[in-house]
Amino acid sequence: MGQDQRDNKELQEKLKHYRLNESEHRRIAGLLGREPQGVEWALFSAMWSEHCSYKSSRVHLKGLFNKSERVLQSFGENAGVVDLGDGERVAFKIESHNHPSFIEPYQGATTGVGGILRDIFTMGARPIAVADYLCFGRPQAERMEKIVDGVVRGIGGYGNPVGVPTITGQTEFDPSYDKNVLVNAMAVGLFRKGEKVFLSKAKGVGNLVVYAGAKTGRDGVHGASMASESFGKDSEKKRPTIQIGDPFFEKLLIEACLEVMEQDLVVAIQDMGAAGLTSSSFEMASKGGVGFNLHLDRVPLRESTLQPEDILLSESQERMLMVVEPAKLSNVEALFKRWGLEAVAIGEVTAKKTMKLFWKGDLLTEIDPELLTEHAPMYERPFEPWTPSNRVASVADIAGESAADIRASLRTALSSPQGCSREFIFRQYDGHVGASTAADCHESVGVIRLKDSGRGLGIVLGCRPQMMRLDAREGGLDAVAFPALELAAKGFEPLAVTDCLNFGNPERVPVMSSFVAALSGLNEICESLVAPIISGNVSFYNETEGRGITPTPSTGVVGLRPTVTSLPKSDFVHEGENVFLLRLPQLWTSGAMGEVTGPESTGPRAFGTLNGKEIAALVTSLRKLTEGVGPHSPATENTISATRVVGKFGLGYALARMAISKNIGVRLSRSATQAARPDLAKMSFAESLFCEVSYEVLISSTESLEALRNRFASHGGDPRSLHLIGTTHGHRFVIESGSSSDTDPEGTLDVNLLELKMDYDSGWSSAFKNLSFERQY
């Protein structure tokens, strides 16, 4: 082997180790004007990883609708901030922790929650709520039961001790997640009147760079670049790159950080997340247009053998980086000490925009931070424009037409993994710490009462993977439209959105095409609603052994309501009320959606197109309808007691869910239901009960049809879109055939709610034999 060959082999090994490609290597050498040396390799590896640099998505993210009058802070900071008026503001963001959660479910999920919480309190907002969006594979898939158990324990194991309530969530099952689960965590924080928003922009030459929180260990080294790779058969070996979280430390860190900010002792602050000290220090300096002198040997270490490269790349949890005026250092140190934490000056801010990294007095490198933060490559990955013909969905046919078949379909839907109760999950989460929870995981909208103004902050997660399998553009639009309607159905005005774009390998054209199509759908609905996307992250390479996940742009939508009193429930609460169906039919599917185990059909099983403007108009009028009425309007009383947006498994499933929770029955008129849905005339009645029509909303109210229609019209709604289809009554789910003839082939459904509730409650333990709990009836 000649010298050139040996050099080349060495270079190839280096590139492999640092997960960089040849063109990126050439780009680095060009920017530096020389070959990278020593720790520079590690710096570029971390900062130019997909996870940190967004190199495949940035070109598309630039066009996102991300501003409105309410938006105080959008992308570019740790989280977005929205102004609620009255001096109250909220910061929120959703983030993925998919790869670590598949490898080590408990730790992956805990650090996912810990990381997103730090993004929030880094800005000076006290975290007030957590929400989790989870996609698992089939229950019978290899390791899946253990993964589900570990992830759920992990979320609770972190969220509960830190004292932030988990108030809503969404859990999906599909074979495409068998070997690549999704764990997306959202956190919301509140700034009360007078509380300042802190940013990460470093300022003030001569100020100190202060490290605070937990000591640095070897965990998570190369985590960011690991998260930017597809999984192969050897994903188990990536276990050492998993971080370990400690919620006790985080709780102390929250209190200490909020106190130093309240006392105005810090100039800038940023948490050490992906790529740890490297990304936090380089981003802070780059944003401020300043430099840092950093003494890596002053970083508190868990083990003394750690080398500079490990210290730079470690993703040890519960650590913060702050810029502090020298005169305030002793106060900062004392305050952290009171909370049992260390705060150590490890460097200083310099005027020249250069990062100087030192190790025991030796200069390791001297580099312009912008080379890493601003000059990362930006790829225009090839994609094909969206065409509305890509309708591929996994859809099951309804067995038959008779009342017995309807009953069987209902029971199947309620007891399937997709349709059964999630109580096993959310009863392990503290949903009420903070004493501000006005609606918890039992409801379709999680609600926190804002202490000072008494207003309600509503949080809903979105993205229905079955819609994404149907069509990426419609699915992306639905990912905000559906939760926005859920908010509106409880009287909340949707204000802003955070998104977590979970996709497969962006180097594959179909994946990139679905990414672009989903973003166009998201963008359309956000613009129509004037609910900008203010934060989020992109998770590519959700692919194992060449098979990608369902493209899954999960979202968190935040809304505001004038009060938390007279909030409509998601289940029937009173007998003797009218049951209405509000309709905006734009997209129809045939067959029951959302099943986990059915064969994949490739036929065009859906038709129609979602229209953002029309949906936004419905959101506005629906919100005003459900906000509540009364002499001290708004919302001192409410004629509407319950609402539910019809989703998976269609109208039949939605009605059953509303009835079984509080054992309040419903009598549905078959003729009135059919008259309300003339567009489904060609379907059998049984099929029409389980197909999905986007969008339909169920409303239970004491009002007459005329009164409700008049009120809806006064709010700009189309009165003809409201239909009376039944009443709440007794303890059975009854469909009145409307025919006096006993020979009616479809007969009359009449089923005891307890029977349906047993199906709904037992579905989980049937799917997961070792994951059950004793129920008290």
Place this chain on the structure above:
Amino acid sequence: MAKAKVGVVRFPGTNCDRDVFEAVGLSGAEPIWLWHEDLFDSAQFSALILPGGFSYGDYLRSGALAARAVAMKSVREAAVRGTPILGICNGFQILCEARLLPGALVRNTGRRFIDSWVDLKKVGSRTVFGGSLPSGSGIRIPIAHADGRFVIDDSGLNELRDRDQIWLEYQANPNGSIAAIAGVTNENGNVAGLMPHPERAFHEWMGGTDGRRLLEIWS
């Protein structure tokens, strides 16, 4: 008339401290922060509350480290003095670990954390907390714990019964507690502990107001 002063003790990892502080204020008393590292003059306080949470991250055992904190010396003094002391959730665990209350709290039989509203029945009347409620009253408030199973040996249980120290019982036992015990008092009746969270049931919008019936003793 000056409001009754109620001390709210904070340990590192306590996470219901602010909730309890607010609830005490709503109950007509003046809440005052007490810090785990500091001794305090127990004579100053009409009552003390140890809120829930995960003091010291539940390391070793729930409540074990907090029971040995400096402030607990003053809490003991107050207990001897006869000051009403209430431990909620982790606060109950701490009082058991400090031997100010009988028995111990161990992992739920289901071995998992449980967040749920529960129905309670008031049994004993030794404590001033909820003192105006007749025995047998139903109380509905939430629980949120992993280590909430109350255990005690047979003779201890008999003593609790004989001395009317069983304060609250679950109507449907969620965690495997012996005799479905949700709350107990000490022999003297001034120290009480319960696993459910009264501060989370103070307003209709929370889902119920029964928590007030236990804490509103100063209005």
